[in-house]
Amino acid sequence: MSLSQIASSIPASPTVALNEEARLLREKGEPVIHLGIGEPKNKTPMSAILSSAARLSSGDVKYVPTDGTPSLKKAIVRYTEENYDRVVAPLNIIVSDGAKHSLWNVLFTLCNPQDEVIVLAPYWVSYPEMIRMIGAIPVIVTPEDGTFVPTFEEIERVVGSYTKAIIVNSPNNPSGVVYPDELIAKIVALCESRGLYMICDDIYHKLVFDGRQAPPAYKYTDQDVENSRVIVVNGVAKLYGMTGFRIGWVVAPRKMVEIMTNVQSQTTTCVSPVMQAAAEGALTGMQSVVESLRLTIQNSRDVLMQELRSFTDVKCAKPEGTFYALPDFRAYCRNSVAKNSVDLSQFLLKKALVVTVPGKEFGMEGHLRLSYAGPLKNVTEGVERMKWALDPNAPSELYIGDRKLVRDWL
Numbered sequence: 001m002s003l004s005q006i007a008s009s010i011p012a013s014p015t016v017a018l019n020e021e022a023r024l025l026r027e028k029g030e031p032v033i034h035l036g037i038g039e040p041k042n043k044t045p046m047s048a049i050l051s052s053a054a055r056l057s058s059g060d061v062k063y064v065p066t067d068g069t070p071s072l073k074k075a076i077v078r079y080t081e082e083n084y085d086r087v088v089a090p091l092n093i094i095v096s097d098g099a100k101h102s103l104w105n106v107l108f109t110l111c112n113p114q115d116e117v118i119v120l121a122p123y124w125v126s127y128p129e130m131i132r133m134i135g136a137i138p139v140i141v142t143p144e145d146g147t148f149v150p151t152f153e154e155i156e157r158v159v160g161s162y163t164k165a166i167i168v169n170s171p172n173n174p175s176g177v178v179y180p181d182e183l184i185a186k187i188v189a190l191c192e193s194r195g196l197y198m199i200c201d202d203i204y205h206k207l208v209f210d211g212r213q214a215p216p217a218y219k220y221t222d223q224d225v226e227n228s229r230v231i232v233v234n235g236v237a238k239l240y241g242m243t244g245f246r247i248g249w250v251v252a253p254r255k256m257v258e259i260m261t262n263v264q265s266q267t268t269t270c271v272s273p274v275m276q277a278a279a280e281g282a283l284t285g286m287q288s289v290v291e292s293l294r295l296t297i298q299n300s301r302d303v304l305m306q307e308l309r310s311f312t313d314v315k316c317a318k319p320e321g322t323f324y325a326l327p328d329f330r331a332y333c334r335n336s337v338a339k340n341s342v343d344l345s346q347f348l349l350k351k352a353l354v355v356t357v358p359g360k361e362f363g364m365e366g367h368l369r370l371s372y373a374g375p376l377k378n379v380t381e382g383v384e385r386m387k388w389a390l391d392p393n394a395p396s397e398l399y400i401g402d403r404k405l406v407r408d409w410l
Contacts, residue, residue, distance in 0.1 A: 006132070006133065006135070009132070010129050010132070010133060011129070013125060013126060013129075014125055014357060014358070014361045015036060015038055015125060015357055015361075018036045018355050018357060019034075019036070019037065021349070021355070022034045022036070022355045025353070030353055031353060031400055031401055032349075032353045032354075032355060033353065033354050033355070033378050033381060033382040033385065034355045034371075034374060034378070035354055035355055035356050035370045035371050035372075035374075035378065035379070035382045036355040036356055036357040036369065036370075036371060037355075037371050037373060037374055038173075038243070038324075038371060038373070039237070039238075039241065039243040039373060040238070040241040040293055040296075040297065040323060040373045041241070041373060041374050041375060042241040042289075042292075042293050042296070043241070044240070044241065044242055044245075044278075045240055045241075045242075045281070045282050045285055045286070045289045046285070047281040047282060047284070047285025047286060048236075048240065048242060048245070048278040048279070048281040048282040048285065049278070049281070050281060051277045051278055051280055051281025051282075051285075052245075052274050052275065052277045052278035052281065054277065055273055055274050055277035056274050060273075061272075061273055061274055062273070063269065063270055064270050064271070064273045064276070065270065066261050066264050066265045066269060066270050067093070067094040067095060067257065067260075067261045067264070068093065068094060068095030068249070068271065068276065069095075069273060069276045069277075069280070070090065071280055072095060072276045072277075072279055072280045072283075073090040073093045073095065074090065075279075075280045075283040075284050076093050076095070076249050076251075076283065077089070077090060077093065078283075078284075079283050080093075080232075080251055083205070083206075083216070084216045084218050084232070084251075085216075085218070085219070086216075086218045086225060086251075087224075087225075088225050088251055089254075091254045091257060091258075092225050092226075092251055092252060092253065092254060092257060093249055093250070093251055093257065094249065094250050094252075094257045094260050094261055094264065095247065095248070095249045095271050095276060095279075096247075096248050096249065096250070096264060096268075096271060097246045097247075097248070097268055097271055098235060098237065098246040098247065098248045099201070099203050099233050099234065099235035099237060099248030099249075100126060100248070101246075101248060101268075102233045102235065102248035102249060102250045103126075103127075103130065103199070103201065103233050103248075104130050104133075104134075105250065105260045105263055105264060106199055106231055106233065106250055106252070106260070107130055107131060107134050107136065107165075107199075108134050108263060109256060109259050109260050109263060110164055110165055110197055110256075111131070111134055111135070111136040111164050111165070112135075112136075112164075113134075113135035113136065114135070114136070114137060114162060115136045115137070115162055115163075115164040116136065116137045116138075116139045116160065116162045116163045116164060117131045117136055117137070117138055117139065117163075117164060117165045117166070117167060118139050118141060118155065118158060118159070118163060118165070118166040118167070119131070119138050119139065119140050119141070119167050119363075120141050120150050120155070120166075120167070120168065120169070121140050121141060121142040121143070121150075121362070121363035121364060122148055122172065122174050122175050122326060122359070122362040122363050122364040122367075123140070123167070123169065123362060123363050124169060124173045124174070124201070124362070125361045125362060127167055128140070136164070137162070139158050139163070140363055141154050141155055141158055142363060147317070148172065148175040148177040148317060148326065148364075149177055149179060149180065149183065150183075151183075152183055152186040152187070152190075155187065155190070156190060159190070159194060159196070163194070163196055164196065164197065165196055165197040165198070165199050166187060166190075166191065166196060166197075166198055166199065167199045167201060168184070168187060168198060168199065168200050168201070168217070169200075169201040169203075169204075170184070170200075170205075170214050170321075171204040171205065171207060171208055171214050171319075171320060171321025171322045172321075172322065173203075173204065173322055173324055174322075174324045174326045174357070174359075174362045174364075174369040175317065175319065175324070175325075175326040175364075176301075176317075176318075176319020176320055176321055176322045176323075176324050176325055176326070177317065177319070177320055177321075178208060178212055178213075178214050178320040178321050179214075181215045184215050184217055184219075184220060185219075185220040187217070188217050188220040188221050188229075188230065189220070191229040191230075192221065192223070192229050195229070196229060197229050197230075197231055198217055198229055198230050198231065199231050199233065200216070200217050200230060200231065200232045200233065201233050202214075202216070202232055202233060202234045203233070203234060203235055203237065203238050203239075203248075204238050204239075204321055204322045205234070205239075206239050206290055206294065207238060207239065207293075207294055207297060207321050207322055207323065208294070208320060208321040209294075209297075209298040209301060209319070209320055209321060210298075210320070212320045212321065214321060216232075217230045217232075218230055218232075225251065225252070225253060226253050226254060227253070228253070231250060231251070231252045231256070232250065232251040232252075233248065233249075233250055234248065234249060234251075235247055235248030235249060235279075236248075236278075236279045236282050236283070238322075238323075239290050239293070240282045240289065240290065240293075241293060242278065242279070242282060245275045245278050245279060246271075246275060247271065247275055247276060247278070247279040297323045297372065297373065299376075300323070300372040300373070300376055300379055301318075301319055301323070301325070301372055303372070303376060303379055303380060304325055304370065304372045304379050304383065305318055305325075307379065307380060307383040307384070308325075308327055308383065310387075311327075311383070311386070311387055311390075311391055312331075312391045312392065312393050312394075313331035313332070314327050314328065314329060314331070314332075315327065315328040316328065323371055323372055323373035324369055324370065324371055324372075325369070325370050325372065326359065326362070326364060326367045326368070326369050326370075327367060327368060327370065328366060328367055329341065329344055329359075329366060329367060329368050329390075330366035330367075332344060332390050333365075333366050336409070337390065337409065337410075340358075340360060340365060340366070341358035341359040341360045341365055341366055341367060341368060342358045342360055344356075344358070344368065345357065345358040345368060347389070348368075348385075348386055348389055348390075351389045352385035352386060352388065352389040352398075353385070353400065354382050354385050354386055354389075356368040356369065356370060356386075357369040370382075370383075384398075385398065385400070388405070388407060389407065390410075392410045396408075396410075
């Protein structure tokens with residue numbers, strides 16, 4: 001069978017693969033704890049349910065405009081004005097099947113083959129692969145000081161004649177770090193002076209803790225949306241816990257939206273009007289659901305940090321946002337248990353029935369991404385199981401339900 005070399009070179013999303021592996025284990029009756037999950041466990045906001053149900057009950061579920069329904073785009077215009085202090089028009093917005101699809105549309109529209117896109121490590125697993133899929137080249141910037149925040153000088157150093165864009169994800173998946181205001185301001189200035197695009201993945205922008213704010217890039221430019229080098233990607237998946245509805249959007253100059261609309265018309269035609277109605281309901285309904293979710297996640301973050309403090313030789317920067325942490329497990333990647341983060345993740349799943357995501361997938365070898373978006377019990381019991389499997393100072397016996405496990409490999 002002769003298949004595309006580009007398509008064949010793209011690996012499966014590791015997070016999607018882990019979700020499937022956890023599902024299969026649960027179907028076999030295994031008490032798996034999923035600390036790799038990328039979605040909050042709250043119920044869908046009632047305003048979203050009612051709005052989508054009304055559209056479905058009407059029986060009017062047909063084709064809609066490729067760039068989004070007028071009423072949802074109106075809601076996004078209002079959302080942008082309220083949260084970004086930026087006036088935009090419906091023609092500056094395109095709605096797609098999730099923020100991941102939105103980001104792919106942006107990259108496909110901007111980049112020619114061999115163009116370079118700067119990606120800041122640690123990064124979301126799909127950035128480099130999407131860039132490769134369109135024939136462009138990901139240029140990874142890894143902080144030299146071992147932190148999760150690159151310096152401006154490190155970013156500026158890799159800008160070259162083929163550079164087309166810089167992807168900025170703050171709050172950051174997988175580390176939970178929020179980039180400093182000064183760094184965001186300097187990246188905006190760099191993009192404006194060098195004619196680059198700043199692609200802002202803002203999907204977690206309200207999920208911040210301890211009074212911290214994630215500064216929008218628009219704050220640091222005097223340009224209007226039509227002339228700005230800033231492109232914003234957002235959606236309802238994370239803030240409202242609506243991952244299954246697959247609604248994302250882009251705010252960009254009209255010409256760019258026009259081209260993305262042409263691209264989308266040749267691929268997906270349009271986004272389901274039922275799902276768009278749900279997103280509209282979420283955006284126009286009671287926004288207290290977002291704050292409630294944020295507070296719940298912040299509490300889970302605090303519990304996770306408390307549990308990790310007693311984990312021998314594990315270091316973890318306190319997340320400032322998202323619902324992920326990226327603790328350093330390098331002390332456990334140099335022995336008979338594991339040689340790297342992939343080995344370690346597989347070992348924890350096999351021995352402790354805990355799903356984690358290897359740091360290698362995020363450009364941070366030796367780390368594991370842990371999600372605290374699920375039930376609080378999963379956080380405490382999951383870390384307890386990990387300690388049992390890895391930490392020589394933890395008790396050697398562990399009960400999972402009625403099953404008694406004895407550690408005999410340390």
